[in-house]
Amino acid sequence: MEIILIGIIVLFVMQKQKVIQGNKFIQDNQKYFMSLREEDYEFLAKAQYGIDVDIEKLFSMRVRNSFLTIIAMVFMFLSNLTFINVLLCFLAGFFVFKSSYSKMKSIYKRQLHDIYLQLPYLLKNLEVLAQHYTIPNALGKSLNSAPEVFKPGLKELVEKINLGDSSIEPYMGFAQRYPVNDSMRMMRLLYRLSLGAQESKHEQLIVFSKSVSSLQNKAREMKYKERLAKMEQKTMLMLGVTGGGVMIVLMISLLQSMNS
Numbered sequence: 001m002e003i004i005l006i007g008i009i010v011l012f013v014m015q016k017q018k019v020i021q022g023n024k025f026i027q028d029n030q031k032y033f034m035s036l037r038e039e040d041y042e043f044l045a046k047a048q049y050g051i052d053v054d055i056e057k058l059f060s061m062r063v064r065n066s067f068l069t070i071i072a073m074v075f076m077f078l079s080n081l082t083f084i085n086v087l088l089c090f091l092a093g094f095f096v097f098k099s100s101y102s103k104m105k106s107i108y109k110r111q112l113h114d115i116y117l118q119l120p121y122l123l124k125n126l127e128v129l130a131q132h133y134t135i136p137n138a139l140g141k142s143l144n145s146a147p148e149v150f151k152p153g154l155k156e157l158v159e160k161i162n163l164g165d166s167s168i169e170p171y172m173g174f175a176q177r178y179p180v181n182d183s184m185r186m187m188r189l190l191y192r193l194s195l196g197a198q199e200s201k202h203e204q205l206i207v208f209s210k211s212v213s214s215l216q217n218k219a220r221e222m223k224y225k226e227r228l229a230k231m232e233q234k235t236m237l238m239l240g241v242t243g244g245g246v247m248i249v250l251m252i253s254l255l256q257s258m259n260s
Helices: 002-016 022-028 030-034 041-049 055-076 083-130 135-141 148-162 169-177 183-195 201-259
Strands: none
Touching: 041 055, 041 083, 055 083, 083 135, 083 148, 083 183, 083 201, 135 148, 135 183, 148 169, 169 183, 183 201
């Protein structure tokens, strides 16, 4: 451990004194490192950090951290630098390189899950507002009561409509920002509702309402299944702990009887 700490300190001092320039090495070989970048990395990074995130800088930091891990591991095995140990160093660096990507992917999956469960409630609120207002006005009035996750996309949608974009593009942009099941279909229905004449609005609202109710039922069913799965896991854990405790007590009793 002391060798690793000394190695990291030496690397830090050398980089500060510009004896070695890790960032320059990464920049000079950027095109080679780019071949390691996952196809959906940019999408996931923007989904987590926002559209203004510097993708190149973020990826360079990821490469730098993996190289620092490799060098730190090399210092650890410096007294016994066998082929296996060198391989372990590179595996550790690869693990660090992939871990940030895996973390972003898991966060995005959790976000999609939350979006899927909350989308029906956003649409239900829009359905109620659409009975008294036009769709653009209903979207604007839903901003305050909308779930937090939808507010940035909803604000962008309203701004585009207010700027005069009467096409389907603002609605599709919202659906692409929150790409869960049925989001595209529901935004198309909402757009058609915004185009409909006042005479046919009632019929279109009925179609929209039925679709929203179907999504709400799916969300409730998913929540019920998740609760059931958690209860089953807890039950199995309790049974395992109880069974293990009984086995330990029996083993102790058996050993005591054998000793006596």
